[in-house]
Amino acid sequence: MSETHEVRNTTLGRSTQCPADQPVLEAFLRDNIWLPHSCTQGTCGTCKVRVMDGEVDHRDSSEYTLTPEERSEGIALGCQATPRSNLTLEPLEQANPDDGITRHPLRDYSGTVVVLDDIARDIRRLVIELDEPMPFNAGQYAEITVPGTTVSRQYSMANPPSQTHNLEFHVKRTSGGIATDGWMFGQMRLGDRVELKGPLGEFGMNTPQEEPAILIAGGTGLAPLKAIAQHALAGELAPQLYLYHGGRTRQDLYDVKFFRELEQKHERFTYRPCLSEQEWEGAEGMVTDVVLDDFSTCKGLSAHLCGPPAMVEAGVKALKRRRMAPRKIFREEFLDASSTLAGMNR
Ligand SMILES: Cc1cc2nc3c(=O)[nH]c(=O)nc-3n(C[C@H](O)[C@H](O)[C@H](O)COP(=O)(O)OP(=O)(O)OC[C@H]3O[C@@H](n4cnc5c(N)ncnc54)[C@H](O)[C@@H]3O)c2cc1C
Ligand code: FES
The missing domain is CATH 2.40.30.10 (Translation factors)
Known part of the structure; x- marks a missing residue:
């Protein structure tokens, strides 16, 4: 058994025990102490914490995500850093403990x-x-x-x-x-x-909202949006849901029948598959361009985007251009090992 240290989250005023070989984020989440995070692979930077007291081992934290300046200022990545002593940590991104979302322990x-x-x-x-x-x-x-x-x-x-x-x-x-x-x-x-x-992860739609929601997926980015669409429809979480799924040709689309049937069942749900490299009877062009064509303004709407980082980035730009409020835009990027090495952090 490796040595353990007490790690404290100052925002929530809660502590837990963390083995010396376990990232602090993991120790917190196992004890249901929320710490903002997204990728858990050292790429996005969402889990940054300020080490107020104690010493961490940064392990493989990439210098793209955690710059040498940040390290010298006592910043660490919660998903990478392990404790070398008892720690007091302050998350840089504040989690609101009263946001009404039920969180489940890791x-x-x-x-x-x-x-x-x-x-x-x-x-x-x-x-x-x-x-x-x-x-x-x-x-x-x-x-x-x-x-x-x-x-x-x-x-x-x-x-x-x-x-x-x-x-x-x-x-x-x-x-x-x-x-x-x-x-x-x-x-x-x-x-x-x-x-x-x-x-x-914290990508999702968990509480009712007044805004109609646009869901934009590239490739297997459809996975979490399929879960969100079904959950939001069952719980009537949004007045209207527009799901866009982008692929190059028909061979890239899947679950079309499932979403067509969902559309039949729920008036508040619209499904728009888009192809960028094949002519067909449906929407043509890059998925984000199809959204731009469909909405002359996105003011008063929200969006969830998921897929390859380039698609998500293009989508966020497009929505902002259509005047969607940045705080209403939620994103999940399928970053992989190559993204970490290329320094894809935000
Ligand atoms: C939050 C989140 C959710 C995700 N959800 C999904 C999902 O639902 N569906 C899905 O399909 N994917 C998802 N992904 C992506 C998934 O986790 C994997 O990254 C992806 O499947 C690739 O894994 P792999 O082991 O096959 O490839 P890897 O072995 O990780 O390789 C990925 C790429 O990195 C390159 N690479 C690896 N090591 C090096 C190196 N040392 N130097 C240079 N290049 C290198 C490889 O050549 C390859 O191009 C998600 C990612 C995140 C962060
Ligand atoms: S959650 Fe730690 S860098 Fe993404």
């Missing part, structure tokens, strides 16, 4: 692969039946461990949080990728056992 889970289907070009649906249910909020993700390694990767749940036993994931193949090419598109089979931890 736990380890095991499960069995019960669905592994090719659903679009280089995209698989993976369903894991958990041994024990995992409570989560729509839009959150889990970290799945590649068997026989210490490598784990983040995948967003696509099922609504009312289904806590079977977790649905949409996985895009990354050429040469350890988890995808090397495992989920390789030797993974139905019946295989899988280890994961979750839930993680």
